Amino acid sequence: MKFNELIKQRESCRSYSTKPVETEKLTALIESAILAPSACNSQPWHFVVVNDKEKASKMPSILQGSGINKFTDSVQAFIVVCETKAKLMAGATCDSQHYAQMDIGLTVAHLVLKATEIGLSTCIMGAFAEEPLKEFLSIPSEVKTRLVIAVGYAKEEKIREKKRKDFNDVCSFNQW
Amino acid sequence: MKFNELIKQRESCRSYSTKPVETEKLTALIESAILAPSACNSQPWHFVVVNDKEKASKMPSILQGSGINKFTDSVQAFIVVCETKAKLMAGATCDSQHYAQMDIGLTVAHLVLKATEIGLSTCIMGAFAEEPLKEFLSIPSEVKTRLVIAVGYAKEEKIREKKRKDFNDVCSFNQW
Numbered sequence: 001m002k003f004n005e006l007i008k009q010r011e012s013c014r015s016y017s018t019k020p021v022e023t024e025k026l027t028a029l030i031e032s033a034i035l036a037p038s039a040c041n042s043q044p045w046h047f048v049v050v051n052d053k054e055k056a057s058k059m060p061s062i063l064q065g066s067g068i069n070k071f072t073d074s075v076q077a078f079i080v081v082c083e084t085k086a087k088l089m090a091g092a093t094c095d096s097q098h099y100a101q102m103d104i105g106l107t108v109a110h111l112v113l114k115a116t117e118i119g120l121s122t123c124i125m126g127a128f129a130e131e132p133l134k135e136f137l138s139i140p141s142e143v144k145t146r147l148v149i150a151v152g153y154a155k156e157e158k159i160r161e162k163k164r165k166d167f168n169d170v171c172s173f174n175q176w
Numbered sequence: 177m178k179f180n181e182l183i184k185q186r187e188s189c190r191s192y193s194t195k196p197v198e199t200e201k202l203t204a205l206i207e208s209a210i211l212a213p214s215a216c217n218s219q220p221w222h223f224v225v226v227n228d229k230e231k232a233s234k235m236p237s238i239l240q241g242s243g244i245n246k247f248t249d250s251v252q253a254f255i256v257v258c259e260t261k262a263k264l265m266a267g268a269t270c271d272s273q274h275y276a277q278m279d280i281g282l283t284v285a286h287l288v289l290k291a292t293e294i295g296l297s298t299c300i301m302g303a304f305a306e307e308p309l310k311e312f313l314s315i316p317s318e319v320k321t322r323l324v325i326a327v328g329y330a331k332e333e334k335i336r337e338k339k340r341k342d343f344n345d346v347c348s349f350n351q352w
Contacts, residue, residue, distance in 0.1 A: 003182065003293045007211045007286060030347045034340050035183045036285065039302050043340060047347045055350045067267065082352075091243065092303070099302050102322065105281020109212065110183060113289075117179045126215050126275050127268070138351045146278065164210050164219060171206045171223045174231045175314045176258075 006116055009159055013121035014071035016152040021077040025118055026051055026151065029079065032114035036107040039099030044086035045107050048137050051077040062136055063128045063148060071123070077151040080137060081108060083144040104146045111149065121154040182292055185335055189297035190247035192328040197253040201294055202227055202327065205255065208290035212283040215275030220262035221283050224313050227253040238312055239304045239324060247299070251326040256313060257284055259320040280322050287325065297330040 001009075026049050038044060050056050053076075060072040072078075083104055086096045112122045125148045133145055177185075202225050214220065226232050229252075236248040248254075259280055262272045288298045301324045309321055 001179075003177075003290055004208060004211075006179065007208060010213070012213060027343075030343065032180060032183060034343065034346060035180075035338055037186070037188060037288070037300060041339065043346065045346060046352070048352055049347065049349050052350045094303070101277035102281035102284070102302070105278035105283075106285045107281075108278070109282045109285030109289075112213070113285075114179055124213060126278070127270070140352065143352075162211055163217065167203075167206065167210065170210055170219065170221060171225065173225050174228045176222070176224055176316065176319075 010116040012123045015155040019153045033107045033111040038103035042086035044100040046082040048080040075150040079149040081147040123150040186292040188299045191331040195329045209283045209287040212286045214279035218262035220276040222258040224256040253327040255325040257323040299326040
């Protein structure tokens with residue numbers, strides 16, 4: 001698949017079938033994710049894949065809040081993306097986590113594009129109560145849970161047109 | 177190209193030929209970048225493409241510091257990735273920029289993977305003196321310049337093996 005077809009097919013899916021997600025497919029997502037670049041190759045990430053049927057069935061009540069993530073009830077697998085301590089090069093003058101959130105974005109882009117390629121749908125969630133989630137998955141207190149990705153088979157395969165700001169509003173040449 | 181081939185070919189290139197980069201190719205990179213997902217579709221990014229010969233020739237002295245970005249002397253094009261004010265959904269309880277750095281990572285992943293597909297090499301730089309760069313490109317003071325991407329044709333086409341942490345050190349199933 002051409003890269004532009006892939007990125008056009010990748011969209012936030014909020015309606016999932018209850019078909020289970022194959023473990024080897026979830027593994028493939030992580031294998032692609034960890035090939036992402038990161039500052040000084042620090043790889044400040046850890047992925048917790050939740051695909052056990054009983055465990056996954058408890059995730060929606062943890063993720064849902066007032067009006068958020070309501071679509072997760074039928075989701076069969078989740079990937080919790082954690083930010084871990086980054087080791088930058090000796091001589092780096094910034095805080096160790098200075099680039100970590102951008103690195104999380106890079107790895108998640110790999111993950112969701114790989115999912116698209118192998119017929120899986122995803123939704124990246126950023127709003128959820130962090131503490132109950134960490135407790136549920138025994139995530140160490142010093143670790144940040146940045147994003148949770150719903151992974152599964154879409155109920156309907158119908159790609160929406162992407163709405164984006166105009167090219168000229170977000171890009172300029174040789175000066176702002 | 178299969179997605180895994182694409183991500184294996186994408187690497188940080190620090191040796192560029194002086195062959196100019198076609199403007200239409202630079203435009204294609206931005207067109208792919210802006211299709212990335214972002215929190216509430218906020219698209220908190222602005223790209224300044226520096227490809228004017230004279231302007232680009234002044235970038236290395238701005239980007240280089242003690243021991244950093246020394247490879248940029250022969251780079252013919254740069255893309256400065258800025259973080260702009262994000263508008264999240266009404267009801268969002270976090271700061272407007274809470275997800276913006278992750279969104280920058282997502283869009284940059286699209287950009288560098290598209291570059292790989294069309295035969296361009298890239299290097300994502302995160303360390304540079306922000307103020308002289310902003311002044312040089314008339315970037316507004318309230319805008320953050322997060323990353324600068326070198327874009328060009330590699331001097332040698334030789335892909336290095338990627339070194340990454342072991343899968344089991346960065347991934348666990350159903351609990352940390």
